[in-house]
Amino acid sequence: MSFSSENQIQTQKENPNPNISSLLKKRVPRWSDIWVKHTKSKPLNQIVAAATAMQMQLQSLSPSHKSHNNTLIPNFSIIDQTLLLSDEMLLKILSKLPDSQRNSNSLVCKRWLNLQGRLVRKIRILDWNFLLSGRLIHRFPNLNHVDLVPGSLILTKSSNILTSNNVLCMNVDSACSPNWFLCEDNMLPVEVIDNGLSALASGCPNLRRVQVIGASEMGLLSVAEECPTLQELELQSCSDNVLRGIAACVNLQILKLVGNVDGFYGSVVSDIGLTILAQGCKRLVKLELCGCEGSFDGIKAIGKCCQMLEELTLCDHRMDDGWMAAVSYCENLKTLRLMSCKKIDLNPGLEEYLGSCPALERLHLQKCQLRDKKSVSALFSVCRNAKEIIIQDCWGFDNGMFNFANVCRRVKLLYIEGCSLLTTEGLESVIHSWKDLQSLRVVSCKNIKDSEISPALATLFTSLKELKWRPDTKSLLQSSLVGISIGKKGGKFFKKT
Structure with a gap:
């Protein structure tokens, strides 16, 4: 060896490798050493402070402390700032x-x-077990609008046949039932639906709107008792007995009842159910009756008891003759809407017994058959105080039917769409008698021609505040295609080469 000093020899005996000795002296302290050293005599808060200081020391000693991807030491400087909120x-x-x-x-x-x-405030239930298991309430505790209709139907997932209606749509199997009521054969049992309503009402007492199908009186009673703030309810496949549960909803303001829907389900709502409804829900503001039966007595009971009713909608109604005379008992009614009705009232009675709605402002007819003169005449007589008349896609509405609207002297807005039998002459003969007319909208009425506009009618147009005149959409399309070579005959796009 090149070193002969005794001290050097002694050092070599104790540390055979001097390089290892130097590395041991500079060895980075371990967490276990720090923990054992500081846990012998210091309380817990001092231990945490010491651990934090040692962490900072370790980061300064580590050669790769600037690169977080190259070290196994966590960086506590990166903290979720939202935890402070x-x-x-x-x-x-x-x-x-x-x-x-x-x-x-x-x-x-x-x-x-x-x-x-x-x-989350609004949700559509697709899986009924999600409601019965309590996961819905735990996941969304503040719901106020729940649609239970899709989850109440047992849908055929393997079927690609989709049938729809204005009320609902669903997938059906190719092997249809003999009675052709698709929903009745694919609906959950009444007991299961009632259990779901009870679970929903107990978990969400602040419900304001519920849509349900196939429920019974007991299920609706649970909602009425647990949800005092319920204001809007849509009930499909409804019957007279079920309406006893609805009558317990004293704060209900908006109600939609669906009785019979062709091809889906058949249930009956008659004068008995309408009377029960009228006596229980006296704060109704909007009422929609779809596929419901009834007569003069049922509508009269609603008009007498529901003094706050402002909007009445009848969709595909099955009312008995003479029901229209009861509309005049709705003294505060502002909007009367008839949709998809095959008839209005085939025997409305004498005009002196019809009466009228003094507060009525809007008459809306959509997709109705207006072929009976007595029905149309009685309808305009009851709604003689209307300020807005809207007629859309109604069959049989010609000049003679529109002439009955002369009795309406307060009309300010007229909207006619899809009435192909009405002509320019028939339109002009009526609107000239309306001195308060301010807005006129005519859309897709093919027998109303621009060339037939008289000077008197043109002068009337200039005095209106709003005019939307598109009676013939075909001519409008042709005029918009001028100069772009579309719609012309010939082989301009297919030439032989």
Whole structure:
């Protein structure tokens, strides 16, 4: 050896490798050493402070402390800043974000998932077990609008046949039932639907709107007892007995009853059910009757008891003759709407017994058959105080039918669409008698021609505040295609080469 000193020899005996000795002196302290050293005589808060200081020392000693990807030591400087916010403050921030970001926000963490669920107010139930298991209430505790109709139907997933109606749509199997009531054969049992309503009412007492099909009186009673703030209800496949449960909803303001729907289900709502409804729901503001039966007595009971009723809609009604005379008992009625009605009232009675609605402002007819002169004449007589008349896609509405509207002297707005039998002469003969007319909209009425506009009618157009004149959409399309070589005959796009 090149070194002969005794001290050097002694050092070599103790540390055979001097390079290893130098590395041991500079060895980075371990967490176990720090923990054992500081846990012998210091309390817990001092231990945490010491651990934090040692962490900073380790980061300074580590050669790769600037690159977080190259070290196994966690960097506590990167902290979720939202943890400093309370749930209430974070809810206010999340509520300001658009609904399109709702799904992405719920994927951030479990806390955001729970908070985002508390912001959801409206939901459609597709799986009934999701409601019965309690997961719906736990996931969305603040719901106020729930649509239970899709989850109440047992849909055939393997079927590609989709049938729809103005009320609902569903997939059906190719082997249809002999009675042709698709929903009745594919609907959950009444007991199961009632259990779901009871679970929903107990978990969401702040419900304001519910849509349900096939429920019984007991299921609706549970909703009426647990949800005093319920204001809007849509009940499909309804019958007279079920309306006893609806009568317990004393604060109900908007109600839609669906009785019989051809091809889906058949249930009966008669004067008995309408009377029960009128005596229980006296705060109704809007009432829609779809496929419901009844007569003069049922409509009269609604008009007498529901003094706050402002809007009445009849869709595909099955009312007995003479029901229209009872509309005059609705003293505060402002809107009367008839939709998809095959008839109006074939025997309305004498005109002196019809009466009229003093507060009526709007008459809306859509997709109705207006072929009976007595019905149309009685309808305009009852609605003689209307200020707005809207007629859309009604069959049989010609000049003679429109002439009955002369009795309406307060009309300010007229909207006619899809009435192909009405001509320019028939339109002019009526609107000239309306001195208060301010708005006129004529769309898709092929027998109303621009060339037939008289000077008197043109002068009337200049005095209107609003004019939408598109009676012949075909001519409008042709004029818009001028100069672009579309719609012409010939082989301009298919030439032989």
